[in-house]
Amino acid sequence: MDVFExxxxxxxxxxxKTLNTNAHWLAKAITELGGFVRRCTVIRDDVxxxxxxxxxxxxxxxxxxxxxxxxxxxxxxKTLQGLAKALHRELILDExxxxxxxxxxxxxVGHGLLKRVELTPARMKMATLPKxxxxxxxxxxxxxxxxxxxxxxxxxxxPGVPAEMKSIFKExxxxxxEERRKGFYHEKSVHITGIVESELAPLIExxxxxxxxxxxxxxPKGRKEGVSKIEIQVTTTADDPSTALRRVEVAxxxxxxxxxxxxxxVDEERMT
Amino acid sequence: MDVFExxxxxxxxxxxKTLNTNAHWLAKAITELGGFVRRCTVIRDDVxxxxxxxxxxxxxxxxxxxxxxxxxxxxxxKTLQGLAKALHRELILDExxxxxxxxxxxxxVGHGLLKRVELTPARMKMATLPKxxxxxxxxxxxxxxxxxxxxxxxxxxxPGVPAEMKSIFKExxxxxxEERRKGFYHEKSVHITGIVESELAPLIExxxxxxxxxxxxxxPKGRKEGVSKIEIQVTTTADDPSTALRRVEVAxxxxxxxxxxxxxxVDEERMT
Numbered sequence: 001m002d003v004f005e006x007x008x009x010x011x012x013x014x015x016x017k018t019l020n021t022n023a024h025w026l027a028k029a030i031t032e033l034g035g036f037v038r039r040c041t042v043i044r045d046d047v048x049x050x051x052x053x054x055x056x057x058x059x060x061x062x063x064x065x066x067x068x069x070x071x072x073x074x075x076x077x078k079t080l081q082g083l084a085k086a087l088h089r090e091l092i093l094d095e096x097x098x099x100x101x102x103x104x105x106x107x108x109v110g111h112g113l114l115k116r117v118e119l120t121p122a123r124m125k126m127a128t129l130p131k132x133x134x135x136x137x138x139x140x141x142x143x144x145x146x147x148x149x150x151x152x153x154x155x156x157x158x159p160g161v162p163a164e165m166k167s168i169f170k171e172x173x174x175x176x177x178e179e180r181r182k183g184f185y186h187e188k189s190v191h192i193t194g195i196v197e198s199e200l201a202p203l204i205e206x207x208x209x210x211x212x213x214x215x216x217x218x219x220p221k222g223r224k225e226g227v228s229k230i231e232i233q234v235t236t237t238a239d240d241p242s243t244a245l246r247r248v249e250v251a252x253x254x255x256x257x258x259x260x261x262x263x264x265x266v267d268e269e270r271m272t
Numbered sequence: 273m274d275v276f277e278x279x280x281x282x283x284x285x286x287x288x289k290t291l292n293t294n295a296h297w298l299a300k301a302i303t304e305l306g307g308f309v310r311r312c313t314v315i316r317d318d319v320x321x322x323x324x325x326x327x328x329x330x331x332x333x334x335x336x337x338x339x340x341x342x343x344x345x346x347x348x349x350k351t352l353q354g355l356a357k358a359l360h361r362e363l364i365l366d367e368x369x370x371x372x373x374x375x376x377x378x379x380x381v382g383h384g385l386l387k388r389v390e391l392t393p394a395r396m397k398m399a400t401l402p403k404x405x406x407x408x409x410x411x412x413x414x415x416x417x418x419x420x421x422x423x424x425x426x427x428x429x430x431p432g433v434p435a436e437m438k439s440i441f442k443e444x445x446x447x448x449x450e451e452r453r454k455g456f457y458h459e460k461s462v463h464i465t466g467i468v469e470s471e472l473a474p475l476i477e478x479x480x481x482x483x484x485x486x487x488x489x490x491x492p493k494g495r496k497e498g499v500s501k502i503e504i505q506v507t508t509t510a511d512d513p514s515t516a517l518r519r520v521e522v523a524x525x526x527x528x529x530x531x532x533x534x535x536x537x538v539d540e541e542r543m544t
Binding site: 039105215222 | 283284285286287288289290291292293295296297298299300301302303304309310311312313314315316317321328344345346347348377380385386392393394395398413414433435457459468469470471472473474476477480487489490491492494499500505507
């Protein structure tokens with residue numbers, strides 16, 4: 001299974017202004033494509049921080065490093081500088097990226113939002129990429145995505161604007177991950193009442209002994225009218241979708257029957 | 273200003289099931305208390321991962337390390353094991369923590385949700401803390417928070433259940449951070465239209481030259497009816513609240529007047 005790490009770049013994620021929905025969306029998309037997200041790191045707009053975080057991921061060893069944020073035209077968009085530093089590569093003006101940026105500004109001029117396309121330093125910056133990069137078209141914005149390889153590691157940079165991030169990922173990257181797919185992920189959740197989490201713990205351990213390839217997690221959901229509710233999530237990744245489905249179903253069946261034996265009640269949820 | 277790092281522990285944060293609202297809430301609370309959040313790391317429920325992430329934060333040097341998640345009774349709650357490993361400390365049954373846990377189960381028995389208080393291994397686990405820890409009362413759940421010192425670094429462990437995390441932070445930690453406060457944070461945002469982000473970039477740089485102590489960030493908010501909208505956020509941290517307020521106001525005034533000169537329009541928002 002391909003191992004992924006995500007780096008989210010942006011001061012607004014660290015001062016509490018912006019909720020990091022990008023990392024959440026990416027983690028879900030990658031998991032559904034059969035990948036394994038090992039770590040997510042949130043750092044500020046700082047060349048040294050970006051460079052260190054990239055190098056730390058490289059040292060841990062990953063198949064994919066996804067960096068979101070910091071590709072725009074303003075002074076605090078520093079992802080490509082940080083990446084170039086981490087990889088000891090030059091930043092060079094990429095002709096294909098420049099064409100993409102130019103085309104976008106022609107569209108903006110076409111909409112009457114700008115008088116003429118002028119390739120200012122701020123705009124050229126979005127086309128100035130670490131040597132060996134491949135720019136990826138951005139269907140919804142001006143800054144292209146960036147894909148490059150360093151050894152066996154694929155590095156993908158995406159803009160921080162959520163719609164742009166998602167559209168580049170879906171158009172340019174999902175098909176590549178899908179093609180490399182070695183695992184199929186499946187999950188199912190149930191809600192239980194009538195049993196507290198500390199009573200549940202040994203029951204889960206019992207089920208895991210006979211089903212070592214599934215993963216079971218309990219999420220306490222608080223009390224309602226004096227009844228404590230717990231969500232139990234069973235997940236697995238298998239070589240094919242039907243094995244994954246079967247494994248989850250069998251483990252969940254055993255778990256729910258033990259819970260009912262112990263006086264708990266189980267509400268099945270629709271599959272998530 | 274105190275430097276903070278946040279570590280969020282939980283597989284559910286890395287497989288896309290759960291949005292990391294805890295880190296967002298903590299980052300906002302810490303920023304408002306005058307602290308500086310330098311990094312946030314999301315890792316899975318794994319003793320080695322937890323231990324490595326804690327050691328990495330220690331090596332970078334922080335005043336506060338806040339770890340959320342993984343304090344509960346189930347097999348995959350491993351934060352205290354990981355922390356003990358990172359700090360080379362023994363895990364010992366803490367008498368005060370045990371009293372807190374016992375009291376909580378007596379309340380649960382009182383509500384008729386459990387027949388009697390039995391100190392099972394799963395429950396004792398929540399009171400088994402790295403040597404030298406101080407347990408913190410959890411007003412809304414069973415697992416106590418944990419506070420300990422390692423050199424100059426304060427390490428705080430909070431449960432992953434959002435309501436419990438918040439209540440322990442507010443009751444036990446906010447007052448300590450407040451007392452150590454050396455900086456006052458202030459921010460204000462405006463929305464602008466009629467100018468694109470790449471035109472804005474050099475204007476922001478101009479303002480920053482004369483106001484080096486403020487930080488200006490632009491957030492593109494997409495187009496509505498053909499008009500592109502950008503949010504500009506001006507922030508600073510100063511020794512006292514009125515200096516912080518004045519700095520932001522002065523910088524924002526200069527910036528908006530330049531933007532209007534360039535044909536942009538500015539909508540003031542209420543203070544965020």
